[in-house]
Amino acid sequence: MPNPTAAILIIGDEILTGRTREGNAWHLAGELTKAGIDLVQIRVIGDDHATITAAVRELSGAVDHLFTSGGIGPTHDDITADAVAEAFGRGIGVREDARALLAAHYALRGQDLTEARLRMARIPDGATLIDNPASTAPGFTIGNCHVMAGVPEVFKAMVASVLPTLRGGRPLLSRSLLMEAPESTVADALRTVAEAHPDVSFGSYPFTRDGRFGTNLVARSTDPEALDAAWAALKAAFPEGQ
Amino acid sequence: MPNPTAAILIIGDEILTGRTREGNAWHLAGELTKAGIDLVQIRVIGDDHATITAAVRELSGAVDHLFTSGGIGPTHDDITADAVAEAFGRGIGVREDARALLAAHYALRGQDLTEARLRMARIPDGATLIDNPASTAPGFTIGNCHVMAGVPEVFKAMVASVLPTLRGGRPLLSRSLLMEAPESTVADALRTVAEAHPDVSFGSYPFTRDGRFGTNLVARSTDPEALDAAWAALKAAFPEGQ
Numbered sequence: 092m093p094n095p096t097a098a099i100l101i102i103g104d105e106i107l108t109g110r111t112r113e114g115n116a117w118h119l120a121g122e123l124t125k126a127g128i129d130l131v132q133i134r135v136i137g138d139d140h141a142t143i144t145a146a147v148r149e150l151s152g153a154v155d156h157l158f159t160s161g162g163i164g165p166t167h168d169d170i171t172a173d174a175v176a177e178a179f180g181r182g183i184g185v186r187e188d189a190r191a192l193l194a195a196h197y198a199l200r201g202q203d204l205t206e207a208r209l210r211m212a213r214i215p216d217g218a219t220l221i222d223n224p225a226s227t228a229p230g231f232t233i234g235n236c237h238v239m240a241g242v243p244e245v246f247k248a249m250v251a252s253v254l255p256t257l258r259g260g261r262p263l264l265s266r267s268l269l270m271e272a273p274e275s276t277v278a279d280a281l282r283t284v285a286e287a288h289p290d291v292s293f294g295s296y297p298f299t300r301d302g303r304f305g306t307n308l309v310a311r312s313t314d315p316e317a318l319d320a321a322w323a324a325l326k327a328a329f330p331e332g333q
Numbered sequence: 334m335p336n337p338t339a340a341i342l343i344i345g346d347e348i349l350t351g352r353t354r355e356g357n358a359w360h361l362a363g364e365l366t367k368a369g370i371d372l373v374q375i376r377v378i379g380d381d382h383a384t385i386t387a388a389v390r391e392l393s394g395a396v397d398h399l400f401t402s403g404g405i406g407p408t409h410d411d412i413t414a415d416a417v418a419e420a421f422g423r424g425i426g427v428r429e430d431a432r433a434l435l436a437a438h439y440a441l442r443g444q445d446l447t448e449a450r451l452r453m454a455r456i457p458d459g460a461t462l463i464d465n466p467a468s469t470a471p472g473f474t475i476g477n478c479h480v481m482a483g484v485p486e487v488f489k490a491m492v493a494s495v496l497p498t499l500r501g502g503r504p505l506l507s508r509s510l511l512m513e514a515p516e517s518t519v520a521d522a523l524r525t526v527a528e529a530h531p532d533v534s535f536g537s538y539p540f541t542r543d544g545r546f547g548t549n550l551v552a553r554s555t556d557p558e559a560l561d562a563a564w565a566a567l568k569a570a571f572p573e574g575q
Binding site for chain 2: 101103104105106107108109110111112113114116117118119120121122123124130131132135136137138142164165166167168169202205206207208210211226242244263265274275276277278279281282285286292293294295296297298299304309311
């Protein structure tokens with residue numbers, strides 16, 4: 092059975108203007124790889140209702156799981172929940188279980204459940220709540236779309252809540268060999284190894300350090316034995332690698 | 334005249350598996366904002382020929398400028414140039430001016446222009462070269478698609494080569510106010526300010542530091558006077574902001 096597939100949709104003008112360096116997709120990408128869910132696309136879009144609705148429709152139709160990040164807070168620019176509801180043709184309103192979570196949270200702090208705070212209890216009809224141990228206000232799953240917050244600590248807490256509920260596949264395993272040489276000097280031998288191990292994926296990632304070019308050679312497979320064989324071949328071809 | 338629009342296409346399995354934290358889009362997003370070019374989407378896809386071709390066709394048709402990063406090196410997994418050529422219906426082959434650049438580069442170092450290195454001189458028919466002062470092997474522009482390397486130093490050098498050749502628009506200006514308060518406590522007053530300044534875009538970005546929630550309030554506009562007025566209103570509404 093092939094691994095389930097996934098896409099990540101990051102929602103927020105602050106990424107597109109360069110204000111914020113995105114990191115949630117990086118975190119989730121690593122978690123999905125460990126879970127055996129194949130990530131096929133990451134997309135970043137702005138805080139625009141029609142753009143969000145169209146992207147959710149397109150991506151949720153193309154993969155087994157769509158994960159979104161951003162735009163489910165208490166402010167006027169938090170429009171993700173409404174756009175996702177529309178993408179799935181559902182209504183949206185304050186839900187009592189979500190309201191109860193928030194009411195208890197703010198009561199503990201002696202604060203009122205203001206209109207702005209209550210916005211975070213607006214959940215599309217028929218969705219399932221995603222637990223948020225970091226700051227209470229829940230995410231939600233509707234259809235195959237898991238809607239999570241953009242604040243990194245909250246996003247990570249929601250990922251930890253939702254990922255164990257999903258069917259995983261075979262984790263993608265990888266091994267990496269560091270070469271103190273530019274990519275072009277390792278290319279021919281790498282191709283030969285790759286062609287001899289067609290069931291393993293080989294990548295080559297050049298980098299610079301202290302002004303010198305180096306290259307990481309990476310072998311990836313969901314099959315541990317195939318990866319072992321490819322790794323042995325890689326080490327034999329590049330005995331100077333670390 | 335409205336600002337030109339742009340999309341960024343990041344190509345590489347290493348991003349989708351979580352191995353590498355992407356940073357090129359972050360860098361270019363900031364540069365585009367300064368240049369007055371409106372970034373509308375960032376997309377990350379894997380090293381797959383058909384996927385690259387389809388994404389280049391879709392995005393280059395949707396924006397004024399498409400910038401790509403990754404997959405134009407000397408190894409077997411560098412397939413971007415071929416995929417972009419196909420997306421634009423062009424042939425591809427070793428081009429003499431690109432070959433000459435590489436030949437001079439390797440001759441200086443006493444190295445041969447091997448078959449792998451020569452792959453970096455394969456340029457789609459009719460493209461314009463993008464200068465690469467960091468490591469010589471050029472990028473290229475074909476149609477409205479600017480194809481650049483994935484290594485951050487090289488990517489930045491290519492961005493610096495190509496951006497000044499493009500028509501810019503009005504830079505997006507922004508001002509930020511830091512509040513030591515969770516987003517939900519500033520939401521109502523922020524909405525009031527935002528509604529009074531419909532020509533300015535207001536964003537609200539919560540964060541945590543030392544376990545406490547804070548919020549950055551950001552006002553954005555291409556109109557300096559409108560931004561000044563919005564900023565004054567924001568400071569008046571939140572005198573405790575920094």
